Amino acid sequence: MINKYCSSLNDAVADVFDGATLMVGGFGEAGSPIELIHALIDQGAKNLTVVSNNTGSGNVGLAALIANGQVSKMICSFPRTANSTVFPRKYSEGKIELELVPQGTLAERIRAGGAGIPAIYSPAGVGTILAEGKETREFGGRTYLLETAIKADFTLIKARIADRYGNLQYNKTARNFGPIMATAANKTIAQAAQFSKVKCLDPEAIVTPGIFVERVVEVFDPLVESDLVSAGATYP
Amino acid sequence: MTGVDSEKLGWSRDEMARNAALDIPSGAYVNLGIGIPELIADHIPDDREVIFHTENGLLGMGPSPAPHLSDPELINAGKKRTSAVDGAAYFHHADSFAMIRGGHIDVCVLGAMQVAENGDLANWSTGPDDPMPAVGGAMDLVAGAKSIWIVTRHRTKRGEPKLLSDCTLPVTGLGIVERIYTDLATIEVTKSGFELKELAPNTSLERVQELTGARLLNRCADDEGQIRAQSVSDRTSPWQPE
Numbered sequence: 080m081i082n083k084y085c086s087s088l089n090d091a092v093a094d095v096f097d098g099a100t101l102m103v104g105g106f107g108e109a110g111s112p113i114e115l116i117h118a119l120i121d122q123g124a125k126n127l128t129v130v131s132n133n134t135g136s137g138n139v140g141l142a143a144l145i146a147n148g149q150v151s152k153m154i155c156s157f158p159r160t161a162n163s164t165v166f167p168r169k170y171s172e173g174k175i176e177l178e179l180v181p182q183g184t185l186a187e188r189i190r191a192g193g194a195g196i197p198a199i200y201s202p203a204g205v206g207t208i209l210a211e212g213k214e215t216r217e218f219g220g221r222t223y224l225l226e227t228a229i230k231a232d233f234t235l236i237k238a239r240i241a242d243r244y245g246n247l248q249y250n251k252t253a254r255n256f257g258p259i260m261a262t263a264a265n266k267t268i269a270q271a272a273q274f275s276k277v278k279c280l281d282p283e284a285i286v287t288p289g290i291f292v293e294r295v296v297e298v299f300d301p302l303v304e305s306d307l308v309s310a311g312a313t314y315p
Numbered sequence: 316m317t318g319v320d321s322e323k324l325g326w327s328r329d330e331m332a333r334n335a336a337l338d339i340p341s342g343a344y345v346n347l348g349i350g351i352p353e354l355i356a357d358h359i360p361d362d363r364e365v366i367f368h369t370e371n372g373l374l375g376m377g378p379s380p381a382p383h384l385s386d387p388e389l390i391n392a393g394k395k396r397t398s399a400v401d402g403a404a405y406f407h408h409a410d411s412f413a414m415i416r417g418g419h420i421d422v423c424v425l426g427a428m429q430v431a432e433n434g435d436l437a438n439w440s441t442g443p444d445d446p447m448p449a450v451g452g453a454m455d456l457v458a459g460a461k462s463i464w465i466v467t468r469h470r471t472k473r474g475e476p477k478l479l480s481d482c483t484l485p486v487t488g489l490g491i492v493e494r495i496y497t498d499l500a501t502i503e504v505t506k507s508g509f510e511l512k513e514l515a516p517n518t519s520l521e522r523v524q525e526l527t528g529a530r531l532l533n534r535c536a537d538d539e540g541q542i543r544a545q546s547v548s549d550r551t552s553p554w555q556p557e
Contacts, residue, residue, distance in 0.1 A: 106371040106408075107394035108387055132408075159447040160394060167447040179448055182370065183412030183455030190409040202416065202458040206489040208440075209450065251405055252372045253388035258407040286407075303387050 083245035084274065085294040088118035091268050095124040095233050102189065102229075102260040103131040103141055104236035107160060108304035110253035112237040112270050113140040115296070117314050119235070120147050128152040130189070130229055132182065132256060134159075134166035137308030142166065143315075150175060154229065156182035162308050179209065184226050186259060192228035193262025193291075201226050234264035237301065238287070241271035242279045245289030258287050266293040272301055324522070325469070325498040325515035333358040334513075335424055335466050335496045339365055346370065346415070346456060348425035349393040351466045355424055366402075368420055370452045372411050375403025392452065415452070416459035423460035425453065427467040427495075429482045432508040432529040434492040436465065437484035450487075457488035469497040469526055476528035478502070478509060499523045500531075508532055 085091045092115060095101065101119075105111030120143055127150050134153055135141030142165040144150055158166050158177060169175040180188070181203045191199050200223035204210050214225040236257040239250040247269055249257055261267045269287075274297050326334065328351050336358035339345060346368045347353055356378065359365050367376040369391045376391060377398035384398065391397040399405075414420055429437040436457060440448050457463050470476055478495065494512075495502040500523050501513040510532040514520060524531050 107390060109371070109390050109394075110388065157449045157451040159449045171446055179450055181450050181454040182408070182452035183416055183459070186408035186412050187416075201455075203455040205458070206486060207454060208485050209454065249405075251386065251389040251399070252369075254405055254407050255372050256408050259409045305387055 081289075082243045083241070083289060083292055083295045084243055085268075085296045088114055088270070088296055088298070089121065091115060091270075091294055091296040092118045092122050092235070094266070095119060095122060095127075097124055098126045099124060099232040100128040100130065100230070102231040102234040102256070102264055103129055104234070104255065104257040104260050105141070106132050106252065106255040108136070108140075109251075110237050110249070110255050110257055111135070111140050111304055112235045113302050113304055114298045115235040115237075115268060115270050116140050116144050120144055120149070120315055123149070125149050126151045128154065130154045130185075130231060130260075132156050132185065134163055136160060136162035136304065137311075138165065138313040139302075139307045140304050140314070143313070145169060145175065147315075152176035152178065154178040154180060154185070156180055156185050181209065185229075186256065188226050188229045189256065189263045190259045192230040193259060196228060198225055198227045200224065229263065231260070231264040232266070234260040234267040236260055236267065236269050238269050238271040238295075240273045240275055240280065241269060241292075241295040242275040242277075242289075244279060245269070245292030245295055246280045246285045247271065247287035247289075247292060247295075248280060248284060249286055254286065261287045261291040267291055268293060269295045270298040270301065271295050272299060273297065324518050327498070329354055329358070331466050331496050331498055334501055335464060336360075338464075338494070339363070339422055341365065343421040344368055344374070344414075344419065346420050346423040346460060348423070348453075348456075350426040352424040352426060353393070355466070368411075368414060369397070370408075370411050370415065370456070372406050372408060373397070373399060373403060374406070374414070375400045377403075412452070412455055412459075415455050418459060418461055420456075420460040422462045422464060423456045424464045424466055425456065427465045427477060427492075428471075429477050429479055429484050430465055430467075430492050430495055430504070431479055431482045432504070434490040434504045435482045436463070436487045436492050437482040439487050440485045442484055453487045457491045462493050463488075463491045464494045464496065465492055466496045469499040469523070476526055479528035499526065502531070505532070510534055
């Protein structure tokens with residue numbers, strides 16, 4: 080019988096291995112699966128390549144994972160945000176690698192990865208330093224860059240509600256990268272603020288179908304990253 | 316108010332935003348960049364319906380929320396708390412950038428570090444010395460939105476011109492800027508270069524030309540060759556909404 084429910088955060092991330100590529104949902108704090116990330120800090124997998132739009136803030140969540148030395152490379156669009164000091168410091172010290180990707184290209188490379196498409200042509204970045212070394216091709220008189228798909232071993236995302244089939248709904252702008260990252264990993268691990276009290280969610284209102292989700296762990300009343308940062312919290 | 320020109324020339328930040336807002340037609344889907352462009356939403360005339368897109372996944376973005384309605388999972392592209400208006404929709408990032416790259420966004424208004432007279436824009440990196448390059452959605456927006464407008468102060472904080480014959484900083488996109496709203500002038504980027512559309516009060520063509528790093532084409536002069544300076548209160552848009 081299919082049942083995607085997982086009873087503990089530790090069990091949910093237990094199989095993340097050293098050297099894995101890991102997608103982490105979220106745009107700033109919105110949608111960042113902070114409890115799953117903290118469980119991964121406890122678990123200790125190292126040498127991770129992390130795909131996420133930002134690099135976390137303060138000393139909690141993604142920033143804490145980086146501070147803990149578990150990340151060797153970030154693939155992201157915007158590594159510097161208010162209160163993000165951990166990644167910029169490691170980057171300036173040459174201790175972490177960065178692949179900077181325009182945000183829409185990042186999204187579409189992930190979407191392509193999940194959809195079985197090896198590469199896309201994008202107009203974003205043509206003529207800029209981010210186009211250096213990339214193959215180009217003209218369509219209809221306009222130049223496009225060949226951008227390769229991104230896939231991952233694991234994805235960590237945050238949802239509002241889940242059912243036992245792994246069907247997910249999100250909360251407002253916390254949806255952001257969740258639905259596409261869920262499709263692009265071998266194993267997608269979701270934390271949801273609620274397990275559906277009824278057997279299943281309304282099929283018309285499902286945003287991520289359960290086929291894309293390996294396991295779901297309930298995190299009722301999840302931590303708010305900006306509150307933790309304001310309070311000067313540090314994990315672990 | 317912050318950011319007022321030390322010489323007290325020209326338009327304020329709000330007046331620059333209002334100049335751009337008056338040119339946005341009713342029915343437009345609009346994406347606003349961080350900084351002065353964000354102020355544009357406050358200046359859309361009441362008789363126009365404009366829908367704001369924020370690339371982190373919301374169409375129908377409203378004003379800043381009251382503190383008790385503020386939600387850390389309802390934010391804008393600048394990661395500030397926002398609100399959703401009636402008719403709003405949430406969506407994931409690939410859909411959001413399909414709206415942008417697919418040409419569904421009518422107007423995108425961004426800030427700038429430099430704009431060249433051929434429409435090249437530099438607004439993401441300070442160059443090889445940039446301690447922490449970050450691009451965000453700027454390159455996607457300029458490649459995909461139907462019209463790219465810039466709202467920026469005419470000069471850098473160090474007094475250097477931002478409007479140049481060529482960008483010296485790493486570009487965001489090539490030949491994409493259509494209009495520029497500065498504190499000193501409103502300018503259209505044409506095939507011939509920067510064309511002056513309107514001059515701010517209390518300045519002169521000569522002074523603005525001095526502060527510009529490329530030639531300003533003057534096609535809106537009156538019979539005496541003088542540009543008519545207008546106060547914002549009696550301003551009418553040089554681009555009439557469709």
